[in-house]
Amino acid sequence: MRIKVSLLIAGRYLKSAGAGGCLRRIRGAILSVALSLIPLIVVMEVSDGMIQGITARYLELGTYHLQAVAGRDIEMTESGFPRLEELPGVSLAVRERQGVALAYSREGRGGVTIRAVPHDIWEKDAGLRTYMEIRAGAFDLSTADSAVVGAEIAARLRVQPGDRIKVLTTRSFSAESLMPRVSTFIVRGVVSTGYQELDKLWIYIPLERGDRIMSRQTSRQIIGIKIDEPFGPLSALSWELRGILPQGFRLFTWNELEYAQYMSFQTTRYLLVFIMALIICVAAVNIFSSLVMIQIEKREEIAILKSLGMSGAEISGVFIFLGLIVGCVGTFLGVASGLAISVSINQIIAAVETCVNGARDFLRGLLFLPGAERVRIFNPDFYLEHIPITVNLRDLALAAGFSLLVALLAAWIPSRGAGKIRPLEVLRRH
Amino acid sequence: MSEAVLILKEVGKTYTSSSEKLTILKNISFSVEAGKIVVITGESGSGKSTLLNLIGGLDTPSYGTIEAGRYQVDALREEELTIYRRNVLGLVFQFHYLLREFTALENVMLPARIAGNSRSEAREKAEALIADVGLSDRREHYPSSLSGGERQRIAVARALVGEPLLILADEPTGNLDEGNSRMVEDLLFSVVRKHGKTLILVTHDSQLAQRGDQHYNLHNGELLCV
Ligand SMILES: Nc1ncnc2c1ncn2[C@@H]1O[C@H](COP(=O)(O)OP(=O)(O)O)[C@@H](O)[C@H]1O
Numbered sequence: 075m076r077i078k079v080s081l082l083i084a085g086r087y088l089k090s091a092g093a094g095g096c097l098r099r100i101r102g103a104i105l106s107v108a109l110s111l112i113p114l115i116v117v118m119e120v121s122d123g124m125i126q127g128i129t130a131r132y133l134e135l136g137t138y139h140l141q142a143v144a145g146r147d148i149e150m151t152e153s154g155f156p157r158l159e160e161l162p163g164v165s166l167a168v169r170e171r172q173g174v175a176l177a178y179s180r181e182g183r184g185g186v187t188i189r190a191v192p193h194d195i196w197e198k199d200a201g202l203r204t205y206m207e208i209r210a211g212a213f214d215l216s217t218a219d220s221a222v223v224g225a226e227i228a229a230r231l232r233v234q235p236g237d238r239i240k241v242l243t244t245r246s247f248s249a250e251s252l253m254p255r256v257s258t259f260i261v262r263g264v265v266s267t268g269y270q271e272l273d274k275l276w277i278y279i280p281l282e283r284g285d286r287i288m289s290r291q292t293s294r295q296i297i298g299i300k301i302d303e304p305f306g307p308l309s310a311l312s313w314e315l316r317g318i319l320p321q322g323f324r325l326f327t328w329n330e331l332e333y334a335q336y337m338s339f340q341t342t343r344y345l346l347v348f349i350m351a352l353i354i355c356v357a358a359v360n361i362f363s364s365l366v367m368i369q370i371e372k373r374e375e376i377a378i379l380k381s382l383g384m385s386g387a388e389i390s391g392v393f394i395f396l397g398l399i400v401g402c403v404g405t406f407l408g409v410a411s412g413l414a415i416s417v418s419i420n421q422i423i424a425a426v427e428t429c430v431n432g433a434r435d436f437l438r439g440l441l442f443l444p445g446a447e448r449v450r451i452f453n454p455d456f457y458l459e460h461i462p463i464t465v466n467l468r469d470l471a472l473a474a475g476f477s478l479l480v481a482l483l484a485a486w487i488p489s490r491g492a493g494k495i496r497p498l499e500v501l502r503r504h
Numbered sequence: 505m506s507e508a509v510l511i512l513k514e515v516g517k518t519y520t521s522s523s524e525k526l527t528i529l530k531n532i533s534f535s536v537e538a539g540k541i542v543v544i545t546g547e548s549g550s551g552k553s554t555l556l557n558l559i560g561g562l563d564t565p566s567y568g569t570i571e572a573g574r575y576q577v578d579a580l581r582e583e584e585l586t587i588y589r590r591n592v593l594g595l596v597f598q599f600h601y602l603l604r605e606f607t608a609l610e611n612v613m614l615p616a617r618i619a620g621n622s623r624s625e626a627r628e629k630a631e632a633l634i635a636d637v638g639l640s641d642r643r644e645h646y647p648s649s650l651s652g653g654e655r656q657r658i659a660v661a662r663a664l665v666g667e668p669l670l671i672l673a674d675e676p677t678g679n680l681d682e683g684n685s686r687m688v689e690d691l692l693f694s695v696v697r698k699h700g701k702t703l704i705l706v707t708h709d710s711q712l713a714q715r716g717d718q719h720y721n722l723h724n725g726e727l728l729c730v
């Protein structure tokens with residue numbers, strides 16, 4: 075088989091513009107490949123950023139990046155605290171004691187999770203400062219009776235900074251006896267995590283006070299660890315940490331702790347990617363029909379080429395090559411525009427919001443209606459103000475490879491058909 | 505006596521449609537020597553094209569054998585037919601069948617390129633043949649800007665570029681007016697003679713028959729030497 079001749083013919087078909095030319099069909103197919111690839115690329119690149127952003131809020135506020143969880147028989151006030159912060163790559167390691175409790179005021183009550191943390195955590199934990207919004211007062215745990223409560227709890231108990239709340243915890247010293255204990259706190263701050271279900275759960279108190287009102291039997295003792303690169307590979311650092319941790323501790327990474335959450339995001343992402351990949355298959359139908367049309371339009375030429383001594387394989391080669399060109403050029407254009415859109419997605423969202431709001435304000439002005447709150451595409455209370463975009467080369471390569479493969483498969487059948495054309499059947503018509 | 509390029513033995517062709525059996529050619533035997541021009545005449549529908557298609561390997565005989573060069577044409581498989589057409593045949597049809605995306609020169613070069621000649625080799629041969637048919641000044645033109653006679657002259661050049669053992673021409677002037685017909689015929693004969701090629705020319709124009717070395721007439725499916 076002489077590839078040169080196939081290339082020669084295909085190259086000429088690509089150049090043949092005008093009414094009966096193939097170029098129009100080829101261009102259409104290229105465009106459909108490019109357009110179909112854009113949503114896939116954008117979904118892959120942007121969803122990664124969004125998942126990271128949304129997950130980051132959970133990590134920074136709740137689960138830490140890694141957690142060393144103490145076994146039931148360890149009492150950390152006695153066993154001491156391993157010096158994890160000195161390990162390279164670790165930016166924070168704090169002890170925390172968590173337990174369930176009943177919180178009440180004169181006005182209301184509710185079940186809560188007590189989070190007893192070092193009094194200076196606000197100063198030490200940059201991630202906490204970034205994601206936690208202070209609604210009233212301050213994140214102040216400087217005195218033993220200080221408490222910082224979630225916004226939903228504050229609303230339920232109808233308390234503000236300066237008000238008192240009571241907290242009912244239990245301590246148990248043996249398997250049989252469970253001792254209730256009431257402690258009084260003064261609300262120093264009201265905070266919001268951005269997630270309602272967390273805001274109705276969390277009360278922060280100083281660690282030392284927590285150690286006194288909750289025992290190891292009724293609470294969970296952890297070392298919360300934050301590291302420099304939570305979204306990088308975690309296995310090496312986890313190995314090192316496991317080596318340092320004393321007996322009885324178990325280490326969990328954030329994606330183990332937030333497994334369900336993370337998996338639900340990932341599953342959504344896979345589903346989206348799957349749907350977008352289907353769009354590429356629609357483009358394949360386009361390639362297929364374009365090549366079939368070319369094959370029909372060029373039947374006579376193909377017949378003559380065969381009678382001039384071109385083999386079936388060489389004729390098929392022409393169509394495979396056309397499919398490849400469509401695949402390559404379309405994929406290149408699609409990946410390039412998809413990337414361009416992904417990288418500037420924040421600006422695009424902002425621009426769309428500006429347009430929508432501008433149009434709405436203009437209409438309201440015409441109708442003399444009062445102004446209203448800005449329309450936001452993504453509610454920043456739940457999503458992110460700014461979607462972090464990191465270009466994922468592996469996903470890009472996968473998408474490009476997939477679209478190329480699909481283009482080739484789409485060219486396969488018309489190419490076979492072209493190769494099988496029998497000259498006589500066509501030439502007899504004249 | 506020179507060697508036979510083409511030998512047909514007892515070749516027949518029948519088409520069986522749903523109801524009847526249609527006999528187009530029966531028991532045709534003849535041979536053609538190298539460098540000879542054979543003219544086959546016959547009325548329209550007498551089976552001239554069918555006969556050429558059998559020789560060209562575009563169709564298969566119902567019975568009989570066809571030998572051309574080293575090939576037994578009726579027994580060739582698809583891939584072998586490709587090689588056969590590439591190495592042995594040059595075809596001219598009633599319709600020019602030039603490719604519209606290629607210039608006259610490129611059209612003539614194409615069979616040589618298909619046969620594996622380099623671009624410069626093919627170009628050299630094609631330019632010489634285009635000069636032979638008197639269209640050197642038109643070689644960069646696309647078929648759409650050539651006249652019917654010019655297209656057919658280019659088609660003649662294309663049939664010769666692969667240095668075929670055997671040229672098959674099926675009413676090459678059938679679509680042309682009187683004047684152009686003469687010109688194309690003259691060129692075809694002179695170019696074939698000049699290159700010492702073997703030609704089988706099919707036509708319903710019995711005047712032409714006189715100019716060949718041998719003349720056959722197809723009638724009622726039988727080939728008669730005239
Ligand atoms: N595939 C076919 N099936 C049935 N009849 C055919 C077929 N091809 C050709 N014929 C018939 O064979 C006869 C000879 O055709 P052809 O060789 O084209 O004649 P010519 O070239 O001499 O005008 C015609 O009557 C035509 O209808």
Ligand SMILES: [Mg+2]
Pocket residue numbers: 552553554674675
């Ligand atoms: Mg005919």
